[in-house]
Amino acid sequence: MPTVGLLYPGHSAEDDFPALEERICGAVRLPVVITSVGEDAHRVDALLDIGSDARLADGASQLSGAQPDAVMWACTSGSFVFGPQGARAQAAAVADAAGVPASSTSIAFVDALRHLGIRRVAVAASYPDDVAQHFVGFLTDGGAEVVSMGSHGIYTAAEVGTLEPSRVVDMVTAADHPDAEAVLVPDTAMHTLAIIDQLEAAVGKPVLTANQVTVWKGLELLGPVPDLPGLGALFRGRR
Template sequence: MATVGLLYPGHSAADDFPALATRVGAELRLPVVITSVGEDAHRVDALLDLGRAERLLDGVGRLSEQRPDAVMWACTSGSFVFGPAGAAEQAAKVAAAAGVPASSTSIAFVDALRHLGMTRVAIAASYPRDVAEHFVRFLAAAGLAVLAMGSHDIVTAAEVGTLQPDDVLAMVQAADHPDAEAVLVPDTAMHTLAIIDRLEAAVGKPVLTANQVTVWKGLQLLGPVPPLPGLGTLFGGGR
């Protein structure tokens, strides 16, 4: 059984991960440690504070009793606001402190797209536009083209966590672009792990969500990722 430890800021959709672990049974453990949050706000200054090393390393210390095989900083905005070099430094500090491989959700999006051989995407973002633009630049630095972006000006992760499946579905459909090879949903505060197949069916292409790519990358750090049902194209599902 693989154990992917998750450093998760706040509580908005933290329950997405244990629910998935229950569904897949003996193949995977996903222990979650809640990292400290200063201000719950999708604002660049607040996100830079959210992702600072002291908060992450405190979480690593509390996660150690779970003996993770890999650790993920399960936060997209709290990694991409640091830019590619800053996100890589975050992951390196977590790995050094944990003594196991580590990465973050923003890096996971890039690596998942490379794994699928895709370069053109649409983004269904819950964030205000100025924050979402940081994600666009993060992807562009990796050679990925954003053809369309929907931003929804939701300021707090707590509010994002209350979105219902139909709300998420509408966001994904509205953000899609006919030339995009995949639609990205970049917020770990959003409950998505139970509805990925439904999202992909609605747009007829892969949908990569923050919580999905976080789990995928945690497993990929350990070797070939096993196919898991209900988690879409990225995990071996059909389109």
Template sequence: MVTVGLLYPGHSAEDDYQALAARLNGEVRLPVVTTSVGEDAHRVDALLDLGRAERLAEGAVQLKQEQPDSVMWACTSGSFVFGREGANIQAGGLAQAVGVPASSTSIAFVDACKSLEIYQVAVAASYPEDITQHFVRFLAAAGIEVVSTGSNGILTAAEVAMLTADQVIDMVNAADHPDAEAVLVPDTAMHTLAIVDDLELATGKTVLTANQVTVWKGLDLVGPVPSLPDLGMLF
């Protein structure tokens, strides 16, 4: 059994991972350690504070007790606001602290796209527009073109966690574009792991969600990613 340790900021949709682990009947362990949060806000200063090294280091100490095979910083905005270099520094710090390979959700999006040879995407974001543009630039730096965006202006992770499946599907459909090879849904505060297949059915194309790519990358760090049910084209 592979254990992917997850560092998750605060409390919003961490139960998405726990529900997935239960569905997989022990095939993959997904222990979650929640990190501290100063202010729950999709705002640059708050996100830089959310992802600072001290907060991650505190969580890493707890997560090490789970003896994970890999570690993921399960936060998109709290990684991409640091840029590619900053995100790599985050991941490197976690790897050093826990002693296993580590990455983050933002890096996972890039690696998942490249794994599927996807280079033109739409972004269906819960964030305000300025935060969405940080993600667009993060993707662009990796050679992934964003052909359309939908920014929904939701200010807190707590609010995002309350979105229904139908609301998420509507958000993804609204952001889609004919030129996009896939739609990216970048918020680990959004419950998506039970509806990835529904999102792909609604759009007729690959959909990559934050919690989905986080699990995928955690497995990818360990070895070949197993084929898992109901998790879309990526799996």
């Protein structure tokens, strides 16, 4: 079975991935290595440190025992703050360290939108506004048009990890816009993998979440992505 190794910063929603593995009866292995974090803060300088090559290379070394076929840097803010070129360089450094194809959550969002043929999006961000604007810029550089954006000013990943499903649904519905073809939820610290169908039902359109696109991109690095239940439009192919 395919094995997508995940480099995940700190502790917040890392349990989303083994729970998914269990629900899909081992159709994919998702071993997680927790990478080091200097400061748990949705602040640009802290995020640049979280996504540093040294921290990710150390994580890739720890992941080697799981023999991953591909590796994902499972952190949106710790990739988009580097900008498109920086994020690609970051992913290339992880690939070099791991010896297998690699990418990141931010790149996964852009690639997932292209896969679905979606351009106009709404963003439901947990981050403070200044950090969320970096994500908007990353999407814009990738060819998307952000028609609305809601930011919620949550300063730490640890707090995001405690959000109840009902709060996540509320954030997604509040961010939605009639012109948006999809709603994006850009934080791997948020538990979302068990509620994708619920989120899509709430807005009547595709919802792309950080943990969902991370798994998708990891599989996409290896070839055709299998249809997986409960993971929304992205895992059902083009609309």
